[in-house]
Amino acid sequence: MGKPAPSGPSSAIAKASRSGTKKGVRERAIEPWSALLDTGREDGRLVREAREGPGRAKLVEIPPELHPELLAGLERVGIERLYSHQAEAIEAAWQKTTIVTTGTASGKSLCFNLPTLDTLCRDAFARALYLYPTKALAQDQARALNALGLTKQVRPAIYDGDTPRDARAQIRRAANVVLTNPDMLHVGILPHHGSWERLFSHLKVIVVDEAHVYRGVFGSHVANVLRRLLRIAAAYGSDARVLLASATIANPVELAQRLTGLDDVTLIDRDGSPTPRRQIAMWNPPLTDEALGTRRSPLGEAAELLSRLVRDGARAICFMKSRKGVELLARLLTEELERTDPDLAERVAPYRAGYTPQQRRELEARLVRGELRAVVTTDALELGIDIGELDAAVVVTFPGTVAALRQMWGRAGRRGKGLAVYVAGEDALDQFFCRHPDEFLERPVEAAILDHENPQIHQAHLLCAAHEGPLGPEDAEFFGPRWEAHAEALVSAGLLRGRTAAGGQEVYVPRRADDYPAARVSLRSASPDSFAILDLSTGELLGQTEAARAFSTVHQGAIYLHLGRSYEVRELDLDARRALVEPFDGDWYTQPKRETDTTIERLLDRRETLGVTLSFGEVSVTETVLAYQRRRLSDHAQVDLVALDLPETTFSTQALWFELDAESLTKTIPLDVLLGSLHATEHAQIAVLPLLAMCDRWDIGGLSTNLHPQTGRPTIFIYDGHPGGVGLTRQAYERFEELCRDAHRLIAECPCKSGCPSCVQSPKCGNLNEPLSKAGARTLLDALLAAT
Ligand SMILES: [Zn+2]
Numbered sequence: 001m002g003k004p005a006p007s008g009p010s011s012a013i014a015k016a017s018r019s020g021t022k023k024g025v026r027e028r029a030i031e032p033w034s035a036l037l038d039t040g041r042e043d044g045r046l047v048r049e050a051r052e053g054p055g056r057a058k059l060v061e062i063p064p065e066l067h068p069e070l071l072a073g074l075e076r077v078g079i080e081r082l083y084s085h086q087a088e089a090i091e092a093a094w095q096k097t098t099i100v101t102t103g104t105a106s107g108k109s110l111c112f113n114l115p116t117l118d119t120l121c122r123d124a125f126a127r128a129l130y131l132y133p134t135k136a137l138a139q140d141q142a143r144a145l146n147a148l149g150l151t152k153q154v155r156p157a158i159y160d161g162d163t164p165r166d167a168r169a170q171i172r173r174a175a176n177v178v179l180t181n182p183d184m185l186h187v188g189i190l191p192h193h194g195s196w197e198r199l200f201s202h203l204k205v206i207v208v209d210e211a212h213v214y215r216g217v218f219g220s221h222v223a224n225v226l227r228r229l230l231r232i233a234a235a236y237g238s239d240a241r242v243l244l245a246s247a248t249i250a251n252p253v254e255l256a257q258r259l260t261g262l263d264d265v266t267l268i269d270r271d272g273s274p275t276p277r278r279q280i281a282m283w284n285p286p287l288t289d290e291a292l293g294t295r296r297s298p299l300g301e302a303a304e305l306l307s308r309l310v311r312d313g314a315r316a317i318c319f320m321k322s323r324k325g326v327e328l329l330a331r332l333l334t335e336e337l338e339r340t341d342p343d344l345a346e347r348v349a350p351y352r353a354g355y356t357p358q359q360r361r362e363l364e365a366r367l368v369r370g371e372l373r374a375v376v377t378t379d380a381l382e383l384g385i386d387i388g389e390l391d392a393a394v395v396v397t398f399p400g401t402v403a404a405l406r407q408m409w410g411r412a413g414r415r416g417k418g419l420a421v422y423v424a425g426e427d428a429l430d431q432f433f434c435r436h437p438d439e440f441l442e443r444p445v446e447a448a449i450l451d452h453e454n455p456q457i458h459q460a461h462l463l464c465a466a467h468e469g470p471l472g473p474e475d476a477e478f479f480g481p482r483w484e485a486h487a488e489a490l491v492s493a494g495l496l497r498g499r500t501a502a503g504g505q506e507v508y509v510p511r512r513a514d515d516y517p518a519a520r521v522s523l524r525s526a527s528p529d530s531f532a533i534l535d536l537s538t539g540e541l542l543g544q545t546e547a548a549r550a551f552s553t554v555h556q557g558a559i560y561l562h563l564g565r566s567y568e569v570r571e572l573d574l575d576a577r578r579a580l581v582e583p584f585d586g587d588w589y590t591q592p593k594r595e596t597d598t599t600i601e602r603l604l605d606r607r608e609t610l611g612v613t614l615s616f617g618e619v620s621v622t623e624t625v626l627a628y629q630r631r632r633l634s635d636h637a638q639v640d641l642v643a644l645d646l647p648e649t650t651f652s653t654q655a656l657w658f659e660l661d662a663e664s665l666t667k668t669i670p671l672d673v674l675l676g677s678l679h680a681t682e683h684a685q686i687a688v689l690p691l692l693a694m695c696d697r698w699d700i701g702g703l704s705t706n707l708h709p710q711t712g713r714p715t716i717f718i719y720d721g722h723p724g725g726v727g728l729t730r731q732a733y734e735r736f737e738e739l740c741r742d743a744h745r746l747i748a749e750c751p752c753k754s755g756c757p758s759c760v761q762s763p764k765c766g767n768l769n770e771p772l773s774k775a776g777a778r779t780l781l782d783a784l785l786a787a788t
């Protein structure tokens with residue numbers, strides 16, 4: 001991330017020379033956001049202000065041992081010195097696996113580009129492979145690689161689904177930096193490694209940028225794809241260096257280890273780039289009904305904020321989670337400006353995905369020149385790179401992780417100063433943060449969690465690997481010590497068979513050599529058993545959804561969100577295993593009503609804590625989707641309840657569960673609200689789980705019962721929502737005390753009377769939030785925490 005590598009240090013120098021302003025003058029300076037913040041202070045919507053920076057650049061000499069051509073290239077683009085972390089990264093990259101986690105726009109690309117370019121300058125045969133999660137990012141990086149003018153030594157090429165067929169052979173032969181994405185590597189490159197001989201025989205560097213994106217199900221897949229990559233490279237005699245870059249996360253070294261399977265990792269996290277003086281504002285829309293806990297819509301609030309900033313001369317970027325939200329907000333903003341300042345109304349725009357690189361460049365350039373004053377977009381990743389210099393970054397509703405929020409805020413800081421705003425939504429975490437602004441601002445970023453040994457995911461990739469070459473004892477180096485047990489499971493499933501290789505070694509080979517298993521494995525889904533989602537209006541395949549989740553997400557009549565767009569499911573065809581959908585513009589959403597059962601299959605770990613028996617293990621979850629509720633978007637009021645007739649589904653996954661003592665519980669909690677208390681506790685715990693592990697509450701499921709047949713006691717289950725699990729509930733099991741503390745605060749501090757979307761109500765509850773007892777959950781959690 002960040003601006004194109006070469007412009008980093010030179011602009012740093014320019015900034016440093018201007019920072020001689022006298023301190024007193026600076027404090028009193030009128031910024032384009034001063035008036036807005038004054039208003040917020042007066043009416044209490046500005047719940048917290050903070051400042052960070054400025055931090056001065058730490059510049060160091062360019063290592064003179066870099067190849068002379070590379071040194072000349074740096075000189076050509078005006079880079080005279082490097083940030084300290086860039087020089088440290090070069091040093092580390094020669095030695096071993098390295099991960100760089102410095103801030104947004106800190107010139108991270110140069111950290112891996114310099115060692116790569118140096119290698120390519122020295123060795124005409126050397127090859128590098130760059131992995132990017134999105135096509136747009138790969139395109140930007142290809143441009144950055146070309147910027148140094150080393151056209152003779154460096155021949156980058158993008159190889160993805162859009163690469164024309166007739167260009168592919170040439171890329172395989174001639175490109176010495178191949179930029180691709182994990183999906184293409186998995187399905188298009190590794191299975192055909194024979195035609196990539198030049199790449200694999202001379203592979204010196206593997207770059208994994210935006211590594212924090214590889215978590216959860218996607219990350220668990222990518223961890224397997226990278227293992228397959230290292231295995232194939234080794235088979236061709238290459239020992240490639242892996243260089244990773246990530247946004248700031250809690251566990252960068254662990255993430256690098258889990259993604260690659262390599263132990264020895266160097267962390268580069270001391271940022272040597274200058275940070276602007278940044279004013280941070282947490283903004284909470286006013287309550288419209290205290291008892292119900294409802295607030296003014298964050299969209300309306302953000303439109304007001306942005307129009308004010310634009311009128312006062314700021315250039316702003318605004319981030320929202322859904323595309324629908326982006327469109328709505330852009331419309332509100334335009335309307336507001338048309339009323340107050342019609343000239344400006346044309347100078348704000350939504351940023352839509354699907355722009356060509358050319359269109360993106362143009363939009364970014366207009367933004368940087370100030371012709372465009374504000375752009376509203378969904379995701380930092382979608383937008384390109386060249387917008388490092390803006391006055392204000394406004395993030396509307398919590399983007400899911402503090403790490404993402406910080407990355408978005410990092411866009412604010414033109415001419416050494418900027419405003420970073422967070423506009424809270426009504427969700428539990430949003431309001432939790434508004435009540436704990438200090439802690440929120442100091443909150444360490446979350447951990448990125450993945451589990452490459454999720455049995456479904458791991459075995460799918462082992463089968464792919466067997467097609468790429470027989471699996472033998474030396475594969476423990478790549479797949480870990482338990483690979484053979486998984487291979488045996490594939491033998492039992494009739495997919496692999498044992499064979500004695502030429503040297504007498506026992507190996508595993510595919511039962512059917514003509515099979516092509518990679519085509520069946522989607523990196524975005526935990527299980528190959530899936531339903532296709534087809535857009536009837538275009539005939540286009542939108543994606544797949546795991547069969548285990550299909551009935552609750554794409555049942556007939558469901559409003560389905562895909563990449564931020566809404567669709568209505570016209571038909572769920574169980575035989576053809578597909579959902580037919582159409583774009584949807586109505587003002588309701590749907591929530592399924594489910595009946596869920598969990599069965600404990602295998603206990604893996606157990607401990608006594610907070611007066612309860614806490615367990616971790618494998619469970620099977622059986623679900624029947626009975627009906628769905630339609631609710632109005634504007635006020636969440638129920639429109640109707642529609643019955644469904646769907647078969648039950650079962651999947652196995654990981655879970656934590658804790659058993660309570662019924663006798664002591666009923667002393668403080670009346671029996672008639674016992675279930676509601678357990679249920680509300682479960683909701684609150686699921687709501688705060690993303691504080692421990694980067695995930696969405698949609699990745700987690702729960703079940704509470706007065707009496708579980710296996711435990712014989714009141715029990716709360718919290719399970720990984722993806723078949724097999726990806727490590728989320730393991731993390732929650734290990735940090736259960738924190739989970740209870742956070743859940744308790746969420747409930748105890750919410751100003752509502754009897755439960756609201758900001759505390760115990762859940763937008764995904766299969767029981768449609770019935771029954772729930774906020775008071776009972778509080779008593780229950782009081783008792784747990786008193787037991788410490
Ligand atoms: Zn509440």
Ligand SMILES: [Zn+2]
Binds near residue numbers: 762766
């Ligand atoms: Zn529920």
